[in-house]
Amino acid sequence: MDVMIPTTYKVQKFFKETHDTFTIELKSIENKNGFSFEPGQFNMIYIFGVGEIPISISGDPNKHGVLVHTTRAVGTVTREMAKLKKDGIVGIRGPFGKPWPIKEAVGNDILLIAGGIGLAPLRPVIYHVLSHREYYGKIILLYGARTPQDILYRKELERLKSRLDIDIIVTVDRAVKNWTGNVGVVTTLIPRAPFDPINTTAMICGPEIMMRYTIVELLKRGLAKENIFVSMERNMKCGVGFCGHCQYGTEFICKDGPVFSYKEIEHLFGKREI
């Protein structure tokens, strides 16, 4: 199979998550065996006649029949994606990239820290750890959004919060009086988050500045650099390390990432020249 040739998928469901984010559920037209991926991987999604972009997979890795992507309508391709309707056709190449370290994290507390749309690439991790609950210690999700109206997967988070085996703490940057949750950046939740720093695997996804300050707080709490993982984003084109668009120092985000341990990329992280 040629990794550069997209296979066609049909839109089964389309729904708006917030005023500018949406989720599409896709089903393969050509492949009846469904789609397998690991949490943290991404697909190149082709909107025919418009262009192709990388988007993380945000569905349940245990459900092979449906492929789920959540994104924000922000550029040329995603704005066209936002116009898709049921039975619309898209091209898919993937899955690509290195996943979150869910196997290596067995036995540890799992700390997921997401900012904004960064919750989408972490959602498959939530599905995985909850379906293999006995293999992990505490599971904590710290999630920062812009306003209460911008909280992604809100109903799902409310449902998960009612479980007794996961801690979900949400904070927003701005709110008015009727909001009774937290207000402040997501980094302010870290000092009192209930995890054991010695045996915790942290997975962070969000804007790079948010990830930088999150790492500072995690290091203060005593997490080892090799137990902190980030999902990096750069301009990806081919998805398989041929074109070099997403080169990040000696790494290619598409092939060697997008998930890296902080220890691997500490020397590159936050460097303006890269």
Place this chain on the structure above:
Amino acid sequence: MESLEKILIQHPFVEGLPSEHIQLILGCAKNVVFEPGKYLFKENEEANSFYIIRSGKVALEIYSPEVGSIIIQTLGEGEIIGWSWMVPPYQWRFDARAIELTRVIELDGTCLRNKCETDPSLGYEIMKRLANVFEQRINAMRIQLLDLYGKK
């Protein structure tokens, strides 16, 4: 007072303070509970208290006639509220409203200020701890101002 001492020494703000400093602080302290919706203080009122939060959640708010109360930040267990008691003209700059049942240790600002003046070693310890809080809150506020999750 013994039970208040036990509660106070567990709070991160006073962690590691020598016992003589704890005793000085306790002389200005009382245990207070705020029901949800009750204000700890309001903007422009005289600032004469320093709150050490034991449990619950408090919203710091600014009132805007166009929007109503805007929450700037929420603070909870292990955090502190208020430094206007230390800075002239000793007036609150925000409203502080309990959004959950909130238990605090309330320190009398004048009492604590006088003790800090008389005992500079206590004053320096309090200032170091407050400076740490200032640093964390200013950093958080700067990131908040970036509107990171907005459209690029």
